[in-house]
Amino acid sequence: MFATYFTTCIAVNLLLVLAYGCDGNRLEKYYLIVTTILSLALNVPTMALGQFGWNDTSDTCWYGNASPELRLRWIIATQSFWISLAVAIEAICSFYVIFWLFRVSRQLSFWMSFSGRSTSERMTNSLNDRGVSLLTRDPRYSLTASEALYPIVSLFMNFSTVILDLNMSIAHTTVTSQDFRLLVLDLVMYGLRTLAYGVLAAGDPSFVAAVREIRSSRKSAAAINDKRTVTNLYFASASTTSTGTGTQVESVVSTSTRPHKVSANAKEDTSEMKESAGVEQGTNECWTSDIEGPGVQESQEDIKKIVRQL
Structure with missing residues (x-):
């Protein structure tokens, strides 16, 4: 019953949001709150008073009162009436939403064909004055009609189970073969109701759009991370030390996004420094790996200037 009431809330929400512009x-x-209170109020007292139990007529765990009349009263008062009321509300709301969508679609088509493109501003003002939801201005708003499938499926499933339950509750001292078939059909309908709701939820446009949005956001995040991955620039950092016999140049290969300045006082070791820095002899072109990001071109130009000074 809890799921049935929530389906009723879906139908009511569609009506209020689309037709009256309420905030869902x-x-x-x-x-x-209403669904929880109603479910507890109908089921907790029934269980506390011992009305739930083994039903000898249907051989199922259901309303177990031995008196057929009392059992029928309890079923109608705590289940059949409320389910029928919920289904009736769903049917009224869903059919009204379908009619409203059809009427709005006809009006939009008439306005577009009558006045052409110049009516776009006038249509917007008219819709604003009527309090129409922003969803209806989207060309894809007709997809919301698929939401009406929930109440329609509930209408078929719940009315069928209510009728079959009442049929089994009306006193039959002996269960005939036809009653047994109806009992099996009743149990099958209860099982198919959950499956039908699951299938509708899997094909719901909002659910499908949410799954696509999650997948696209993950792909976008992965692409951004790949693009931001920077391969560092390899270059030489050299330092000189003075010895008794001359100047000795020490070159150290390091990794950084910005090059270090090379200081050298001896020209005889410039070839060794160029080789350590990845500079090709005769071309003065510095080898770098593929990188992206600001400041890369400046780094390359700085290295070329240092090499020319050497």
Whole structure:
């Protein structure tokens, strides 16, 4: 019953958001509160009074009152009436939403064909005055009609189970073969109701759009991370030390995004420094790996200037 009431809330929410421009996010807490209170109020007293138990007529764990009349009253008062009311509300709301979508679509088509492109501003003002939700201005708003499938499926499933439950509750001292077939059909309908809701949820446009958005965001994040990965520039950092016999140049290969300045006082070791810095003789072109990011061109130009000074 809890799932049935939530399906009713979906139908009511569609009607309020599309036709009357209400904020569905603010209404969610009221849907949850009313559904929870109603479910507890109908099931907890019934269980506390011992009305749930083994049903000898249907050989199932259900309403177990031995008196057929009392059992029928409990079923109608705590289940059948409320399920029928919920299904009726779903049907009214869903059919009204379908009619509203059809009427708005006809009006938009008429306005576009009558006045052409110049009516875009006038249509927007008219929709604003009527309090129409922003969702209806999207060309894809007709996809919301698929949301009406929830109440329609619930209408078929729940009315069928209510009728079959009442049929089994109306006193039959002996269960005939036809009653047994109806009992099996009733149990199958209860099982198919959950499956039908799951199939509808899997094909729901909002659910599909959310899955696609998650996948695209993950791909975008991976692409951004790959693009921001920078291969560092390899270059030589050389320092000189004076000895008794002359000047000795020590070159150290390091990794950085910015080059270090090379200081050298001896020209005889410049070839060794060029080789350590990855400079090709005769071309003065510095080898670098593929990198992306600001400041790379400046680094390359600085290295070329240092090599020319050497």
